[in-house]
Amino acid sequence: MKKEKVRERIIRVASDLFYRQGFNSTGINQIIAEADIAIGSLYNHFSSKNDLLQAYLVKEEFEWFKSFEEHSAKVSGPREKIFSLVDYRKKMQLSSKFAGCHFIKIVAEVGDSNPTVSGFVRQHKLKQKEMIRKLVDDYAENENIDEDLVTENIFLLIEGAVVTSMINKNSDSFDQIQKMIEAQMP
Amino acid sequence: MKKEKVRERIIRVASDLFYRQGFNSTGINQIIAEADIAIGSLYNHFSSKNDLLQAYLVKEEFEWFKSFEEHSAKVSGPREKIFSLVDYRKKMQLSSKFAGCHFIKIVAEVGDSNPTVSGFVRQHKLKQKEMIRKLVDDYAENENIDEDLVTENIFLLIEGAVVTSMINKNSDSFDQIQKMIEAQMP
DNA sequence: GTCTATACGGAGATAGAC
């Protein structure tokens, strides 16, 4: 196992804090304390706190798709992959104690004041939807369904479930949307 | 028309800033500047910035239900009321330029660090769902549907549509869930 | 009740020794 580089450790610590506490509530001083480095080192690797935010988002997106691929490798077939996606997001929420979606949270907090961030999140969610769309298309080869509508339906149900599980601090909403999606994909 | 009291003006200005910029990104100094009062006056009316946050949430919840009642008064019948709810939330997002849901945003930003806030939002969303539930029950008297599932379905679709419209800065998701709900309520 | 002045801490970021 390779030794973790300083830059990687900074991103890892900052990501965790941004996610759990929020971006604005996380100070540079806290990051350097938890990463056990000096402030000079941080600014040697990142030009600003905003630069660190970008690295955070890039890393989270990369890991999102990578982790899902690993999670869904256990099953085969488009229908199973879609349920695996629901299960993946449920497991992520459980393991983070229902801290919510990285991308929704950062847009809700930073929002319009940072177009780079909101643009990145928009693209990320679009990629998610396109992934669902491919699975739905695969499935539709043998079933007569409205691919557009089913794709949007699944996507929006998952987004609603993630937000609701964050608010309620439980995973009930994921169990519910599973039933709803089952009804959409007989 | 009654003259707006100082306290009301403070809440109005703070609410607008909290919603558009976020809670942490809004400073006391900005609030008093836009409300055109001195800092001493603010702390005469509110004991802290957190106190102001509470007032903001209480006001937004009150107006949420009041505005929806006015909006939905135009139509009658449970099915129509539900579509009126979708239309209400769509209109709210349009008029705020897709700034998102007050309650989701504040939980995403403040989250676990303020249990009073997260508890308030949880209760608020529960009230929304109970309102939907009553409408679904009314509708179910003449139709054979699974009330639990349909209620959750509508609720989660709306939450997903609100979040997605915030991210995409358009109201497409509301038009889509309308079709989906139509399919649920023949 | 509203004002001005100010306390006090922490924010993000930089300088310069090593």
Added chain:
DNA sequence: GTCTATCTCCGTATAGAC
């Protein structure tokens, strides 16, 4: 490349005159 020391600004909140 990493360190310590420090700069400047702005955050929330308080004191006390009027």
